[in-house]
Amino acid sequence: MTPEVVAAIDEIRALFSDSVVGSEEDGEGGAYVTVTGLDIGPHYEPAIASCGFRIMFQYPRADVYPHYILGGVKRRGGQSCQGVQQVTWRQQEALQLSRRSNKLNPATDTAALKLVKVLEWFRNL
Amino acid sequence: MNIKLPISLTIDEQLFSRLQSHLFPGDYDEHGAVIAAGISQTARGTRLLAREIFPATDGVDYVPGTRGYRALTASFVAEQSDYCSSQDLCYLAVHNHGGIDSVAFSPDDLASHKRGYPALLQISNGIPVGALVFAKAAAAGEIWTTKGVFPLEHLTVVGKHTRRLYPSPQDAPRRSKKIYDRHTRLFGDIGQEILSGLKVVIIGLGGGGSLLNEWLSKLGIGHIVSIDFDRVDITNLPRIVGATRWDAKTWLTASRWEWLRRFGKRVAAHKVHVAERVAKKANPAIIYDAFVGDVLDAPTAELIRDADFIFLATDSIRSRLVFNALVHQYLIPGVQIGAKVTSDKYTREVTNIFTATRLVFPAVGGGCLECAGAIPASRLNSEGNNVEEQRAQNYVDDPQIGEPSVITLNVQSAAQAATDLMMMFTGLFESSADMGHIMNFARERRLNTVEPSPNPICPDCSTTKGSRKAQGDALRLPCRMRGN
Numbered sequence: 001m002t003p004e005v006v007a008a009i010d011e012i013r014a015l016f017s018d019s020v021v022g023s024e025e026d027g028e029g030g031a032y033v034t035v036t037g038l039d040i041g042p043h044y045e046p047a048i049a050s051c052g053f054r055i056m057f058q059y060p061r062a063d064v065y066p067h068y069i070l071g072g073v074k075r076r077g078g079q080s081c082q083g084v085q086q087v088t089w090r091q092q093e094a095l096q097l098s099r100r101s102n103k104l105n106p107a108t109d110t111a112a113l114k115l116v117k118v119l120e121w122f123r124n125l
Numbered sequence: 126m127n128i129k130l131p132i133s134l135t136i137d138e139q140l141f142s143r144l145q146s147h148l149f150p151g152d153y154d155e156h157g158a159v160i161a162a163g164i165s166q167t168a169r170g171t172r173l174l175a176r177e178i179f180p181a182t183d184g185v186d187y188v189p190g191t192r193g194y195r196a197l198t199a200s201f202v203a204e205q206s207d208y209c210s211s212q213d214l215c216y217l218a219v220h221n222h223g224g225i226d227s228v229a230f231s232p233d234d235l236a237s238h239k240r241g242y243p244a245l246l247q248i249s250n251g252i253p254v255g256a257l258v259f260a261k262a263a264a265a266g267e268i269w270t271t272k273g274v275f276p277l278e279h280l281t282v283v284g285k286h287t288r289r290l291y292p293s294p295q296d297a298p299r300r301s302k303k304i305y306d307r308h309t310r311l312f313g314d315i316g317q318e319i320l321s322g323l324k325v326v327i328i329g330l331g332g333g334g335s336l337l338n339e340w341l342s343k344l345g346i347g348h349i350v351s352i353d354f355d356r357v358d359i360t361n362l363p364r365i366v367g368a369t370r371w372d373a374k375t376w377l378t379a380s381r382w383e384w385l386r387r388f389g390k391r392v393a394a395h396k397v398h399v400a401e402r403v404a405k406k407a408n409p410a411i412i413y414d415a416f417v418g419d420v421l422d423a424p425t426a427e428l429i430r431d432a433d434f435i436f437l438a439t440d441s442i443r444s445r446l447v448f449n450a451l452v453h454q455y456l457i458p459g460v461q462i463g464a465k466v467t468s469d470k471y472t473r474e475v476t477n478i479f480t481a482t483r484l485v486f487p488a489v490g491g492g493c494l495e496c497a498g499a500i501p502a503s504r505l506n507s508e509g510n511n512v513e514e515q516r517a518q519n520y521v522d523d524p525q526i527g528e529p530s531v532i533t534l535n536v537q538s539a540a541q542a543a544t545d546l547m548m549m550f551t552g553l554f555e556s557s558a559d560m561g562h563i564m565n566f567a568r569e570r571r572l573n574t575v576e577p578s579p580n581p582i583c584p585d586c587s588t589t590k591g592s593r594k595a596q597g598d599a600l601r602l603p604c605r606m607r608g609n
Binding site: 001002003027028029030054056057058061062063064065100101102104106107 | 265443446500502503505506509510584601603604605606607
């Protein structure tokens with residue numbers, strides 16, 4: 001992994017200290033990251049889930065998206081939401097959350113902060 | 126630190142103008158400054174890369190000397206040398222003499238180097254230190270390293286008129302070959318000699334790159350490095366200069382048997398080898414390095430560190446990031462070319478046809494692709510995904526279907542880029558020439574120049590902490606790290 005990707009994963013571990021953060025090299029210097037035990041809010045069943053995403057080797061210049069909510073999570077009431085679609089990610093059923101950062105500042109918009117923002121958005125859908 | 130000879134210094138035109146204004150304000154007196162420079166070790170020698178200058182204030186930092194005419198104060202030297210060593214930059218003390226095209230250190234200068242530089246070298250963590258002396262159109266230097274003391278061979282000013290300064294006038298150019306007679310009527314034997322001394326890199330040998338390759342060879346560029354991983358395909362034949370059906374192995378790739386089609390694709394000629402054949406036909410004396418590789422891989426990108434100019438002729442945003450890094454980190458001017466056809470997602474009707482020629486100088490406001498918004502963070506991400514992921518994310522209907530491409534559009538952007546190179550190195554640009562990015566909208570027959578909008582904290586072109594500007598080998602390029 002590139003030093004920037006390693007630092008990003010360390011920051012995620014520090015910020016999500018109550019969760020388990022797993023990572024796997026993607027063969028290019030980036031990583032597939034999975035954060036488990038996340039509270040995704042009362043609108044979803046189950047309310048605790050994992051989130052996966054890929055950090056590319058050109059991070060922090062490359063945006064981190066989409067994020068994938070793993071483990072067959074369903075919205076209570078069953079209605080669909082804009083920006084969320086059912087996909088398969090790395091052989092797992094997942095909800096794909098496509099939240100692009102159009103004005104990304106590589107110095108401040110880190111992978112950890114992006115995850116915080118995406119989860120916040122998903123909880124409040 | 127191992128030092129490869131010769132040693133040169135490269136400085137962008139903006140920084141050079143600031144330095145010149147400080148050293149030559151019109152009072153015919155002597156003035157001083159410090160240059161903080163990055164370092165790059167290349168096969169062509171050691172390149173010092175000017176990142177910042179610190180003008181010494183007369184009477185405060187630059188005062189009458191006890192042994193020589195003037196000297197930098199001990200506190201100014203200490204402050205600047207501390208800064209340089211904390212940033213892993215090379216400390217270069219600068220002053221000026223009178224005269225125009227010849228300059229040399231005085232005996233007092235050389236004596237002061239002997240007194241001061243061994244101590245400075247000890248506190249610089251092995252990074253070279255040195256001194257430069259300027260006349261208006263000449264520069265000489267002495268670089269102190271742990272392996273010895275070496276002269277500065279030349280100084281390159283990179284900008285609208287990219288040129289070299291030497292300690293004294295160079296020998297008159299040799300008479301150019303007869304075939305270049307019409308060239309020399311435009312830019313003289315000296316212009317032709319400058320072109321023959323250039324090492325130019327072309328990244329991407331598709332439609333645009335293959336045109337550049339042929340024109341630059343005919344122009345008399347002495348050394349071309351071409352980089353592309355791709356092989357010739359039947360659909361390339363209407364665009365790639367010199368490519369034949371034999372290169373594309375069309376009798377195999379058109380076979381009714383799948384295995385034979387696959388075999389044909391595997392044995393088709395690499396685009397760089399077609400380009401090499403074309404270039405050597407145009408100029409048998411050319412030095413040509415054809416690299417089958419991807420600029421996204423560090424070993425390939427690092428081949429470019431000692432180039433004089435870079436052409437980027439690929440469609441990829443990820444390679445734009447590497448190109449922009451190379452331009453600013455190693456102070457190598459370059460140009461990105463491309464053609465784009467956009468269409469309505471649903472009706473498939475063509476909505477826009479345009480070509481872009483984006484000249485990039487390594488200076489604030491020099492056309493940085495990052496500042497121009499030409500390296501979207503989202504595309505750096507999406508281009509890394511595989512076809513299934515791209516489909517899932519609805520980036521494209523089918524990422525395996527190629528984009529429209531026509532040779533006449535390639536010509537439009539490539540011709541401007543090749544002419545820009547010629548004008549820059551032969552000094553033919555007007556000083557008022559607008560160096561903005563050029564967009565040509567074919568449907569409207571309209572030409573636009575996009576002025577630079579520099580970001581003061583740009584991670585590539587600014588000098589904010591950690592930015593790439595002139596950092597040389599101290600920073601990793603934004604390339605793939607394979608096999609780790």
